[in-house]
Amino acid sequence: MKFPSIPVLLFVFSTAASGFSQNAVQDSVMMKKLYTAALTEGKAYEWLDYLSNEIGGRLSGSIEAENAIKYTETELKELGLDKVWLQPVMVPKWTRGFKEYAYIESPTGEKSVTDICALGGSVPTPNLGIKAELVEVKGIDELATLGKEKIAGKIVFYNRPMQADLIQTFEAYGGCVDQRYSGAAEAAKFGAVGVIVRSMTLSQDDYPHTGAMSYGNIPVNQRIPAAAISTNGADYLSSLLKLQPNLLFYFKQNCKTFDDVQSYNVIGEITGSTKPNEYMVVGGHLDSWDLGDGAHDDGAGCVQSMEVLRLFKKVGYKPKHTIRVVLFMNEENGLRGGNKYAEEAKRKNEKHRFALESDAGGFTPRGFSLDCDESNFRKVKSWEPLFKPYLIHYFEKGYSGADIGPLKGNIDVLAGFLPDSQRYFDLHHAANDTFDAVNKRELELGAATMASLVYLFDTYGTN
Template sequence: MYKIYVLLIALFITSEGFSQTNHERDSLTIRSIYDMALLNGKSYDWLDYLSNEIGGRLSGTLNAEKAVKYTQAELEKLGLDKVWLQPVMVPKWTRGFPEYAYIETGPGKTFITDVCALGGSVATPDLGIKAGVIEVQGVEDLAKYGKEQIEGKIVFFNRPMQADLINTFQAYGGCVDQRYAGAMEAAKYGAVGIIVRSMNLRQDDLPHTGTMSYGDTPVNQRIPACAISTNGADLLSNTLKLLPTLQFYFKQNCKVYPDVQSYNVIGEITGTTYPDKYMVVGGHLDSWDLGDGSHDDGAGCVQSMEVLRLFKEINYKPKHSIRVVLFMNEENGLRGGKKYAEEARQKKEKHVFALESDSGGFSPRGFSFDIDDANFAQVKSWESLFKPYLIHYFEKGGSGADIGPLKESGMVLAGLRPDSQRYFDYHHAANDTFDAVNKRELELGGATMASLVYLFDTYGMANGIPSVKK
């Protein structure tokens, strides 16, 4: 009995020593990742070119194709084991000549206001649309007013983002349905157009675009849809209270074309131990056209590229095959994410982990995980490794739109979570430009992503590990 007791103590000491050694090694590796990113980073230069030399990268446009060629060439310079383009058919929608709108309170009495067409909207008639306005607080309000009050009018969806929610993505989710489905639902009541309050927590004059859907509405029954700035929305709402009979005019010149071919851009470092098990890190290469898409999602793309570059620079040879995937068409179709998952299943590729950055280039705070309990327990055990870098947020939740289609049982999906308080000031608006991105914050995000990928690559997935009974 004594010998067994001594043996157990020896095994415990050995295990503790091994664990301590692993922690020190991991700490040093993560330190080297952050040092390389902050002292010799590449992500900011890549973003500078994407934003200032190419610009907005709406799916199906020349700029999107320029971005494909540029990022492919930059990945090839890194000396990865493989770099290739994955063809994907994407929608093509153009904004056309800038939109114009005004509020008319009487003959000759007008106030110009800032609007922009929602992505995928049809154009107005050549002379524009002028009609009365009915204000509602959401799609669910339409039934309350009915066809009798809505027919022939422009529906004004004016539900704001809920400012008392600390999680700004939760606030966004609480009102984005009026942008996405507003036109489809308002058309059923005979509306001639819709105006949607911009998804923005700040008061400004910048309308924010975003995707919308007509569902199965026949083409000849589709109505034009635009977003109005938060200042414009408040002006319209207050004026309506004083003068319910006012008229609103807007003209937009957008057009929908047949689908065109584009590409996902993919680079890979082949794993030394598990070459047939894949870990993905990525963002979406397309953006809206009003700004240059620096936060949404140029930042996520260059941070993902930086993960593989950092591994090459510190001479880290991953056990699993690690891919960077720059997805095309997240904004108005998710075609790139769906195509990648479809081909992965066709080829019977085993994906075990995926991480997406699509929340802006602000200071990283941590990650949210679509994950099982065993893997989440493993993540929580790594918290002390991230503490020196002020990374503290490790929660179960969503991951990313592009990696969502990859989800399979036991797979770990993660999303980088930067500080989100300013994100919706820029999201889908004309001020989403390079000057709004802080170099250091961008680089910290890339290093944080690389650190998480390193840990999952080193320790693998915790699937099947029994929970410890207390």
């Protein structure tokens, strides 16, 4: 006699006691098939290896981004999907140029070199760089308190750390990222000549973390350069300033912004068997920053999303709705891909029911964050016993994802895949976001978890 697997047995026993659903065993068996296929015959890790190690960082508008488009389009076609195509989208093109250089100069002329990286979208320094005194602040609000007389002609040093006692690290990130995104624009209003921003990470290390920034409506000739400094570098600089308030900081960066260029979202789909004109989307963003190879942010989300469709093909599941994988371009510094997809969906009057985004790294899966009404949320909560054998416990209302966000108002349910977040910001936007930081099994578990949620929504629909 062949015994069913332990997860199936546990689920059968628990549902028999609760009277959960007459289809519970069938769903449990299908999910077990998806997890088994992902863990024993998965392709996500192999795809990510190529994206990371053969192509590398995929900044929007770069040759690497173009190569990633070609590679993923080819791989999706090889899966035998019903349709694969490229959706044109114009994206910004910004380049870092030669590596940035910075040093701290004491009042006696002693120099100490420190690592920095330009923030994405920053203007360059003058050819000879910038050297000026620093004014340290913990946030944008302090600028008005100091006033122009204390800021003009100086470099503003934003040194507010991520809040370490917040368990949800994305909440900690959201609490201080404004200094990176808007810090230069606000400092320029007070006559600052540049900004240095503490990296957005809870880790104490020597990696400066880049990320998008904006000048708002400030004229080009009034924009000032912005760079990130590592957490160790920020702490060292802050300690020196307490001892030597008049020390100087020098930095030079060579970044450049070009005209927008043509790029693409990569899209593949399996046509629905009974509801071909109703769409369910799973996706991540194909672009990344250029310091590392973008393995966690967001190569992992892309290959997991591709794997969802491959798993359905592998286990012989024929979806009712049309299931699309969308690899969005330009999430990092513009969100052009997500906006374009939503724009085209609205223009074509496409009926979208569900979208799932993976953009929080390839770590151990924990659950999902749902942006939906109460009836759909209750439906998801009713599936908790199905996920429990796989240690998936987190089902909460909240944020879904940047790229699927523009679909809101034209869709029933938006969902964000949530892996464990404790290590994510150690790597986020930094040179150590590389393939070797990805655990194969965690990546595969995430893909199977995503496929399971898509399967359940496809099977039972949305309310």
